Amino acid sequence: MADILHRVGIRASADAVYRALTTQQGLAGWWTSQTKGDGDQVGKIIEFRFGAGGFDMRVVTLTPPMFIRWEVATGPEEWLGTTIEFELKQDGEYTIVLFKHLDWKEPVEFMHHCSTKWAIFLMSLKSLVESGKGNPDPHDVKIDNWN
Amino acid sequence: MADILHRVGIRASADAVYRALTTQQGLAGWWTSQTKGDGDQVGKIIEFRFGAGGFDMRVVTLTPPMFIRWEVATGPEEWLGTTIEFELKQDGEYTIVLFKHLDWKEPVEFMHHCSTKWAIFLMSLKSLVESGKGNPDPHDVKIDNWN
Numbered sequence: 001m002a003d004i005l006h007r008v009g010i011r012a013s014a015d016a017v018y019r020a021l022t023t024q025q026g027l028a029g030w031w032t033s034q035t036k037g038d039g040d041q042v043g044k045i046i047e048f049r050f051g052a053g054g055f056d057m058r059v060v061t062l063t064p065p066m067f068i069r070w071e072v073a074t075g076p077e078e079w080l081g082t083t084i085e086f087e088l089k090q091d092g093e094y095t096i097v098l099f100k101h102l103d104w105k106e107p108v109e110f111m112h113h114c115s116t117k118w119a120i121f122l123m124s125l126k127s128l129v130e131s132g133k134g135n136p137d138p139h140d141v142k143i144d145n146w147n
Numbered sequence: 148m149a150d151i152l153h154r155v156g157i158r159a160s161a162d163a164v165y166r167a168l169t170t171q172q173g174l175a176g177w178w179t180s181q182t183k184g185d186g187d188q189v190g191k192i193i194e195f196r197f198g199a200g201g202f203d204m205r206v207v208t209l210t211p212p213m214f215i216r217w218e219v220a221t222g223p224e225e226w227l228g229t230t231i232e233f234e235l236k237q238d239g240e241y242t243i244v245l246f247k248h249l250d251w252k253e254p255v256e257f258m259h260h261c262s263t264k265w266a267i268f269l270m271s272l273k274s275l276v277e278s279g280k281g282n283p284d285p286h287d288v289k290i291d292n293w294n
Binding site for chain 2: 002003004006007008009091094096098099107109111112113115116119122123126141143144145146
């Protein structure tokens with residue numbers, strides 16, 4: 001198994017970051033404009049669509065405003081069986097986000113791409129919460145020939 | 148063991164990317180302005196210094212212009228025993244860089260930070276090679292309260 005890990009610090013309250021991770025409006029503001037559904041209750045499905053495809057996430061754990069876990073319900077084959085976690089904690093004026101995309105079967109080239117792309121989207125989350133403006137798909141920063 | 152993986156695509160020749168990864172001028176243009184030494188021969192040591200500390204890397208493998216491997220010679224405790232690889236390959240008009248920072252003993256919080264920070268620096272490498280201007284330390288994009 002292989003994992004993608006990231007850490008960003010956001011100058012805002014944990015509540016503000018949590019909202020950006022659990023509401024349609026928040027998620028559409030940093031990950032993809034084509035987001036359908038809120039992620040504010042366990043069991044809910046959030047639909048994320050991109051130019052090239054998309055994912056459905058099932059919310060499986062919520063501990064407001066400190067922890068969120070999603071399971072990939074549908075998506076590209078490499079994402080099936082993987083889990084995504086956001087752990088939030090306060091550190092001075094920052095809310096630290098520890099991000100994990102866990103349990104990739106193999107460290108395939110697509111995983112390398114997704115790792116870099118997650119960093120870009122987490123910086124978009126930081127920007128959204130700090131300044132009110134993120135860079136969600138299709139306005140996201142492009143990293144390679146895949147996106 | 149845990150690994151950091153990334154993928155960026157650079158609209159330039161593999162030779163140009165390889166130069167940015169094996170010369171003092173190139174490395175100082177995207178990673179840290181305080182770079183001392185070239186990385187163009189196996190056995191050489193490159194010194195990288197940042198505001199908060201630094202690393203010395205030993206060049207252990209070179210296959211111009213497609214593969215570079217460094218061992219961490221000195222650096223923070225968590226980096227000792229780890230290895231850094233850059234694999235380059237052509238894909239249409241892009242040179243794809245598959246980056247690996249391998250063999251972390253534990254997936255500590257500092258590893259989460261370094262994973263995001265590597266993505267930022269690889270985007271700086273892309274920018275340097277494509278446009279002539281990167282964002283090396285101390286002009287790098289800050290991601291959290293650690294840097």
